[in-house]
Amino acid sequence: MEKLASCLVVGLSTGCIYSLVAIGFVLIYKSSGVLNFAQGAILILGAYIFYSFSVQLGLPMPLAIFLALVFGALLGYGLERFILDRLIGQPVLAIILLTLAFSELLKGTMYLAWGTDLISAPRLFPQGNINFGNLATIDYSQLAFIIITFVLVVLFAVFYNKTKIGLAMKATADDTIAAANVGIKVRKVFAVTWIISCITAAAGGILVTNVMGIHYNVAEIGFKAMAVALVGGLESLTGIIVIGPILGIVEFLAAAYLDPLVGGGMRDLAPFIILLIVLIVRPYGVFGWERIERI
Amino acid sequence: MWRPSGLFHINYRQEIAFIQTPAQWVWLVIGLILAYTLPLFMPMILWDYLIKSWVTIAAVLGLSILTGICGQISLGHTAFMAVGAFVGAILLDHGVPLIPALIAAGLAGGLVGLIFGLPALRIKGFYLAFATLAAFYIIEFALIHYFGGEVGHAVPPTNMFGFNFDSDLRIYYLVVSVTLLLTYCSKNITRSKWGRAFVAIRDHDIAANTLGVNIYFYKLMAFFIGCFYAGVSGLLLSIYMGWASVDHYPLSNCIWYLGMLIVGGMHNISGAYLGVFFILGIEQIGIAMAPVFAEWFPAKAGSMIGTVPILFVGLTLVLFILFEPRGLVHRWEIIKTSFRLFPFSH
Amino acid sequence: MLNLVNVEVKYHEVILVLRGVSLQVEKGQMVSLLGANGAGKTTLLKAVSGILIPEDGRVTDGYIEFEGRRIDRLEPFDVAEAGILQVMEGRRIFEHLTAEENLLTGAILHGNGRTKQDLEKVYAYFPKLLQVRKRTAGYLSGGEQQMVVIGRALMGRPQMLLLDEPSLGLAPILIREIFDILRNINRDNRIGMLVVEQNAKIALERTQYGYVMENGRIVLDGPAERLKENEDIKEFYLGYAEKEKKRSYRDFKHYSRRKRWL
Numbered sequence: 079m080e081k082l083a084s085c086l087v088v089g090l091s092t093g094c095i096y097s098l099v100a101i102g103f104v105l106i107y108k109s110s111g112v113l114n115f116a117q118g119a120i121l122i123l124g125a126y127i128f129y130s131f132s133v134q135l136g137l138p139m140p141l142a143i144f145l146a147l148v149f150g151a152l153l154g155y156g157l158e159r160f161i162l163d164r165l166i167g168q169p170v171l172a173i174i175l176l177t178l179a180f181s182e183l184l185k186g187t188m189y190l191a192w193g194t195d196l197i198s199a200p201r202l203f204p205q206g207n208i209n210f211g212n213l214a215t216i217d218y219s220q221l222a223f224i225i226i227t228f229v230l231v232v233l234f235a236v237f238y239n240k241t242k243i244g245l246a247m248k249a250t251a252d253d254t255i256a257a258a259n260v261g262i263k264v265r266k267v268f269a270v271t272w273i274i275s276c277i278t279a280a281a282g283g284i285l286v287t288n289v290m291g292i293h294y295n296v297a298e299i300g301f302k303a304m305a306v307a308l309v310g311g312l313e314s315l316t317g318i319i320v321i322g323p324i325l326g327i328v329e330f331l332a333a334a335y336l337d338p339l340v341g342g343g344m345r346d347l348a349p350f351i352i353l354l355i356v357l358i359v360r361p362y363g364v365f366g367w368e369r370i371e372r373i
Numbered sequence: 374m375w376r377p378s379g380l381f382h383i384n385y386r387q388e389i390a391f392i393q394t395p396a397q398w399v400w401l402v403i404g405l406i407l408a409y410t411l412p413l414f415m416p417m418i419l420w421d422y423l424i425k426s427w428v429t430i431a432a433v434l435g436l437s438i439l440t441g442i443c444g445q446i447s448l449g450h451t452a453f454m455a456v457g458a459f460v461g462a463i464l465l466d467h468g469v470p471l472i473p474a475l476i477a478a479g480l481a482g483g484l485v486g487l488i489f490g491l492p493a494l495r496i497k498g499f500y501l502a503f504a505t506l507a508a509f510y511i512i513e514f515a516l517i518h519y520f521g522g523e524v525g526h527a528v529p530p531t532n533m534f535g536f537n538f539d540s541d542l543r544i545y546y547l548v549v550s551v552t553l554l555l556t557y558c559s560k561n562i563t564r565s566k567w568g569r570a571f572v573a574i575r576d577h578d579i580a581a582n583t584l585g586v587n588i589y590f591y592k593l594m595a596f597f598i599g600c601f602y603a604g605v606s607g608l609l610l611s612i613y614m615g616w617a618s619v620d621h622y623p624l625s626n627c628i629w630y631l632g633m634l635i636v637g638g639m640h641n642i643s644g645a646y647l648g649v650f651f652i653l654g655i656e657q658i659g660i661a662m663a664p665v666f667a668e669w670f671p672a673k674a675g676s677m678i679g680t681v682p683i684l685f686v687g688l689t690l691v692l693f694i695l696f697e698p699r700g701l702v703h704r705w706e707i708i709k710t711s712f713r714l715f716p717f718s719h
Numbered sequence: 720m721l722n723l724v725n726v727e728v729k730y731h732e733v734i735l736v737l738r739g740v741s742l743q744v745e746k747g748q749m750v751s752l753l754g755a756n757g758a759g760k761t762t763l764l765k766a767v768s769g770i771l772i773p774e775d776g777r778v779t780d781g782y783i784e785f786e787g788r789r790i791d792r793l794e795p796f797d798v799a800e801a802g803i804l805q806v807m808e809g810r811r812i813f814e815h816l817t818a819e820e821n822l823l824t825g826a827i828l829h830g831n832g833r834t835k836q837d838l839e840k841v842y843a844y845f846p847k848l849l850q851v852r853k854r855t856a857g858y859l860s861g862g863e864q865q866m867v868v869i870g871r872a873l874m875g876r877p878q879m880l881l882l883d884e885p886s887l888g889l890a891p892i893l894i895r896e897i898f899d900i901l902r903n904i905n906r907d908n909r910i911g912m913l914v915v916e917q918n919a920k921i922a923l924e925r926t927q928y929g930y931v932m933e934n935g936r937i938v939l940d941g942p943a944e945r946l947k948e949n950e951d952i953k954e955f956y957l958g959y960a961e962k963e964k965k966r967s968y969r970d971f972k973h974y975s976r977r978k979r980w981l
Contacts, residue, residue, distance in 0.1 A: 113499045113502075161691075161695065164695050164696075168698060170446065170498045170499055170502075171440065171446055171631070171635070171639070172635065172694050172698050174446065174448075174499065174502055174631075175628070175631050175632060175635055175690070175694060176690075176691060176694040176695070178628045178631075179628065179632055179687050179690035179691050179694065180687070180691055182625060182628060182683055182686075182687040182690075183683075183684060183687035183688060183691060185683065185687075186680045186681075186683035186684040186687060187684065189679065189680040189683075190670070190677075190680050190684075242827050242830055245820065245823060245824055245827065246824070246827050248813070248815075248816060248820070248824075249813050249816065249821075249824040249827075251815075252813040252814055252815050252816065253811055253812075253813055253814070255770060255773060255807075255811070256807060256811035256812070256813065257813075257824070258769075258770065258773075258794075258795035258796065259768060259770065259795055259799070259804070259805050259807060259811070260799065260804070260824055260825050260827070260828065260871060260872070260875060261795075261796055261799030261800065261804065261825070261827060261828030261875050262796070262824065262827055262828075263796045264795075264796070301506065304503060305503070305507070308500060308503055312499075313815070340518055342518075343514055343517070343518065346510065346514075347510055347511060347514045350506075350507035350510045350511060351507070351511065353503065353504070353507045354492065354504055354507045354508070354511070357492050357495070357496055357500060357503075357504050357507075358491070358492055358495060361492075361495045361496040361500060362496075362500075
């Protein structure tokens with residue numbers, strides 16, 4: 079029983095991080111149709127930058143976090159300005175490949191700058207946990223993940239559904255050229271999108287490496303976040319918020335109960351198996367929009 | 374396809390022939406001779422590059438059929454190579470002769486590819502790419518846990534009709550022969566009814582469906598063929614390395630292979646050749662430059678050899694996608710055309 | 720007033736599509752632009768609204784002015800801000816948004832408070848939209864979609880509308896209805912309109928002035944009344960033929976020789 083409870087807690091909090099990163103991914107996709115496979119690399123880059131500012135340069139933690147997020151924003155703006163322009167209208171493969179290649183490039187740069195050893199991140203949240211009787215305990219950091227994600231998601235939902243920029247983002251996502259025609263500043267929409275997305279990725283990276291340590295392999299969380307986005311449906315915010323924690327919980331349950339049977343590794347595999355099943359059964363995700371394709 | 378004026382096609386056979394002019398016969402013969410004698414001109418340290426290139430060409434040819442011509446994006450290609458390598462290694466270990474082992478490796482890769490290509494019947498584009506990524510992880514997991522993957526299998530020395538492939542040079546001949554054969558098959562596929570069906574599916578699969586092309590069958594066949602090539606290529610690589618292990622087939626290679634397709638030119642076979650030689654060449658340059666970088670950053674000298682090639686290749690890929698997304702083949706066509714039309718520009 | 724002077728447009732730097740086109744649309748005037756497929760009509764509209772660049776097209780000679788200001792190198796957003804909005808060929812609706820959200824996207828341009836009144840004005844012109852406003856736009860019928868995109872353009876408070884084949888794929892009775900509404904919009908708000916049309920009959924009936932394009936050039940222009948009576952127009956765009964004469968091939972060639980007056 080305790081095992082189940084601890085799986086739930088850990089899965090819930092990790093899943094929240096997946097949702098956070100997935101939001102950024104989906105944002106970029108919804109507005110510009112670009113699939114940012116480099117989301118994971120940006121995530122871990124944010125963590126490395128935070129580490130640089132706080133440990134290597136000795137700056138106070140809030141400042142280091144702020145600077146890492148600013149760096150994320152600048153990176154997002156830079157990517158939009160110099161790379162995205164050329165990607166609009168290109169076939170899907172070119173877009174996927176560009177972001178993939180870019181992530182490999184980032185990987186090389188990170189190896190160069192910070193080496194390939196696991197670095198432990200400066201602790202963000204106090205030690206200790208809350209006990210719910212004998213049933214479950216939740217770490218302060220896990221609690222923080224959940225709360226921070228919740229707040230950010232609510233903020234974002236309000237922004238997306240109730241503001242003009244949100245509507246502009248939705249329109250641009252549907253038909254970029256028609257949006258330009260209607261008088262929407264498409265470049266501005268893209269810039270906002272990428273900036274938000276990179277900030278959420280960096281934030282997610284800073285949070286998650288607090289628990290997992292800083293190493294390039296953590297970038298694989300990017301793929302898991304993408305899986306969350308796909309299972310939830312690439313156009314649906316609700317989908318991501320719901321599916322993230324669910325997938326997180328499933329992942330840890332699978333690790334706890336199935337690992338002994340298959341010899342380990344289920345934690346990384348479970349999201350992908352679920353993804354495949356969902357893609358076959360409901361191709362556009364549980365909450366996704368169907369492609370309206372008329373010939 | 375450009376032909377000099379005065380050369381007309383008067384029947385279908387002529388139109389689809391590979392060699393259209395006598396000059397092309399000459400180039401073909403020269404090319405074949407060059408392919409087989411290349412290692413004799415090159416210093417021995419480059420033989421690794423040559424063998425790896427030909428093996429990669431075999432794999433990328435498969436990807437070219439699957440992704441370039443049929444438009445089904447596959448991010449899991451190296452997993453199917455690994456499948457072929459393992460199956461082949463196990464068979465060779467049990468004394469199966471080389472050619473059946475190669476064919477079996479291909480079939481294994483193709484069948485697994487077919488199974489994991491089933492999602493293609495319902496999804497496309499990015500969703501499919503991700504499904505193939507999932508396939509990669511699942512296959513890798515299965516190989517590691519059920520087939521002894523991380524440690525891998527030793528591949529016994531192979532021979533064909535008594536001709537022992539025991540030196541690098543001989544392995545080179547094996548690899549080149551197999552790849553040339555596969556190239557011939559690819560060209561045949563693309564000029565046949567299947568090739569046309571693939572292109573139709575790539576361009577607009579729903580419209581192809583309404584015109585009577587059985588897109589379900591052809592999509593699965595594209596996966597089968599593409600992964601067949603991957604399986605054969607995987608076994609060839611393992612024969613060369615002497616060892617079949619999951620480490621030889623990492624995820625980043627999938628990215629590089631797709632990159633080679635784009636750099637070379639996605640829509641035709643020569644693109645695979647150009648892309649592979651070019652990208653692997655850049656990687657070699659990166660390896661050669663690693664010591665230079667190590668001097669500039671002495672603190673990180675140890676990791677240079679692993680990271681500099683990645684940086685070079687990644688940068689090349691990014692630049693190509695930004696500035697020449699149609700690849701080297703396109704650029705070559707433009708160069709040829711500008712020479713032909715000189716002094717006019719178009 | 721919209722003024723195109725000797726505009727030349729090339730795609731991919733080599734494909735010459737517009738060969739020195741000159742055209743004017745006065746304030747509040749409805750002008751139609753006729754011509755067969757491939758004449759360059761859509762390209763002309765795109766040159767005005769600035770959407771050439773994503774398609775690798777450039778205005779390589781001549782200039783385009785609106786109300787005295789040059790607009791031929793502007794981004795689509797700036798052209799929209801200047802007061803010209805385009806209703807694109809094939810409708811280009813935002814499929815996944817509802818009809819009303821589509822209209823609201825048109826209001827993003829002029830973000831200030833009169834959105835609600837603008838919305839009501841659009842519904843007044845297109846009462847049918849009031850019924851379907853909460854439906855996903857991708858599933859609306861062709862006619863409803865056309866109304867949505869015209870309404871969307873209206874929400875941007877344009878001074879001039881560029882309409883690219885508004886009758887494309889619509890039933891004749893609906894075409895009449897939409898053109899009537901367009902005429903009302905034009906009369907009530909003094910919004911100039913440049914209408915590209917294949918359906919020459921309805922275009923010449925409902926607009927005041929007409930231009931005919933062929934192969935990237937304007938070959939004929941004049942008040943719509945006069946164009947309707949023009950023999951060549953009647954034969955090639957309106958489908959009338961002289962009844963008694965039997966046409967032989969030579970007559971066609973004779974015609975095309977005559978047309979090369981430029």
